Amino acid sequence: MFITPNFTLEEMTFSLAAAHNAIPNDPSPEAMANLRLLCGVLEEVRALIDSPIQITSGFRNETVNQLVGGVPNSAHCLGLAADMCVKTMTPRQLAECIRDSSIVFDQLILEFDSWVHLAISCDNPRRQVMTVRKGTGHLPGLQ
Template sequence: MNLTEHFTLAEMTISETAVRQGIDNTPSLAVIDNLKLTAATLEQIRTLVGKPIIVTSGYRSPAVNKAVGGASNSAHVLGLAADINVPGYTPKALANLIKDSGIQFDQLILEFDRWVHVGLAAGKLRNQLLTIRTGTGYMSGIV
């Protein structure tokens, strides 16, 4: 099932952890609606970079989220987040490009200099910029 032109439901729900541990990662209809919003934001980023985006983590059921050590209030559980990479861009360069583009988000997080988390929210979007360098917490801004 296509959520948008370039993003499928399968791509936004795939989880190696779920497969390995036999955890059901099937989203509800409400979560699928949220995934469509997330995929629409990813389409904007795809247009910005002019290249395909690799989604490394999209929707996570509560059980999958717990298994991967995700935050209990993670937007991934609602289908409102994706961790992404783009070939040819460092995660930092990608995060800065998104930050400066005018694309709306709730949280844009450069995580461990390995991927970029793009999070949305059901309410007002905060356009919050964060960086995680270690497992000890967040730093404000993309650094």
């Protein structure tokens, strides 16, 4: 089922950890509504970079989130965050492109120089930009 023209419910809820452990990862109606908003923003990102986006992690229910080591208050559990990569640019280039655009987001995190975490907010988006590197924790910006 397509949520938006380029993003499906299957890709936004797929979890290898959930599949391997036979854990259903179905969003609640509230999380589904948030996924629609999130996919709308992802469509903006796709248009900005003019390239398909690979979602590596979207919605996670609490059980799946714990299984993958996500933080307890993860926006993924609300359907408000996705981790992504694109084939046409590095994760750093993708993060910088989103950061420098007019796309409204709550959090943009370059994680381990391997993927980009994009979270949205239904209230007051902070446009918080961070970098996470192994052993150094959260750092401001994209240093």
